[in-house]
Amino acid sequence: GDSVTQMEGPVTLSEEAFLTINCTYTATGYPSLFWYVQYPGEGLQLLLKATKADDKGSNKGFEATYRKETTSFHLEKGSVQVSDSAVYFCALSKNNNDMRFGAGTRLTVKP
Amino acid sequence: DSGVTQTPKHLITATGQRVTLRCSPRSGDLSVYWYQQSLDQGLQFLIQYYNGEERAKGNILERFSAQQFPDLHSELNLSSLELGDSALYFCASSVQTYTGELFFGEGSRLTVL
Numbered sequence: 001g002d003s004v005t006q007m008e009g010p011v012t013l014s015e016e017a018f019l020t021i022n023c024t025y026t027a028t029g030y031p032s033l034f035w036y037v038q039y040p041g042e043g044l045q046l047l048l049k050a051t052k053a054d055d056k057g058s059n060k061g062f063e064a065t066y067r068k069e070t071t072s073f074h075l076e077k078g079s080v081q082v083s084d085s086a087v088y089f090c091a092l093s094k095n096n097n098d099m100r101f102g103a104g105t106r107l108t109v110k111p
Numbered sequence: 112d113s114g115v116t117q118t119p120k121h122l123i124t125a126t127g128q129r130v131t132l133r134c135s136p137r138s139g140d141l142s143v144y145w146y147q148q149s150l151d152q153g154l155q156f157l158i159q160y161y162n163g164e165e166r167a168k169g170n171i172l173e174r175f176s177a178q179q180f181p182d183l184h185s186e187l188n189l190s191s192l193e194l195g196d197s198a199l200y201f202c203a204s205s206v207q208t209y210t211g212e213l214f215f216g217e218g219s220r221l222t223v224l
Contacts, residue, residue: 034212043113043201043215044154089154098167099144099203099213103153 002027006090006102013080013109021075021105023064023090031092033057033066033073038087038104047075047088080109114138117202117216125224129190132219136183136204142166143185144205144213145177149198160185192223 007022025031032051036044048057053068062077073090090102114137124130136143145157147170156169160179171177174192179185189196199220203213 036213041217043115043217044203044213045113045215046212049212098156098159098169100156101146101154 002031002092002094002098002100004090004092004100004102006088006105008103009087009105009107011105011107013107015082015109015111016079017109019075019077019080019084019107021088021090021107023073023075023102025071025073025090025092027071027092027094029094031094033064034091034093034099035062035064035073035075036089036091036101038089040086044089080107082109082111085109113214113216115202115204115214115216117200117219119219120217121220121222123222123224124192126192126194128192128223129188130192130221132187132189132200132202132221134185134187134202134204134216136185136202137214140204140206140214141183142205143179143183144203145171145185145187146201146203147198148201148218154201157187189221192221194223197221197223 034049035047037047038044048059050057050066056065064075087104089104093099116135141162144159147155157171159167177187199218201218203215
């Protein structure tokens, strides 16, 4: 079945470092891809999304490009801040009936 | 604030007991989803309702059940509770569109002692 695999954490970076969190997917058809973020004590919230191949989603300095040839949707940010410390989830959905999430990657940014 | 309201925020109960978790979706959203988040299993999809009808079922145990009412709020019932049921239970809602975004509540933390 459809699934998402993301890099295991935790990831610890210093402020202003470059961030990459890898995400690959397995799906038939043409899924939409998402990154959700969960800040401490809160629910998940959508960070960015891409609905077709070669689309780039971006928000708050984060970017991810839908790569069909490599079935990937890696999350990147050029300069992380302490406030970016959270758990990041990659997800896919084909018909909004069943959003499949990866295991989550915990990011800690130190000053 | 996502607009999705979950109650209670915290719940402590004993093994063998039964609890009900409640979710009010965002105004206008017809779909409600339930997820379980535990430390060792990540975010697991349990069940989805659309406008009162069950639409999709994931890894939901037979001891668990859910429903969506005419006013679109949803309840997740957990019975014969076990220690392993301790987790965060999230509700999410969405407009039923292909590229839809899920809006999550803050979760209900269940502790089974």
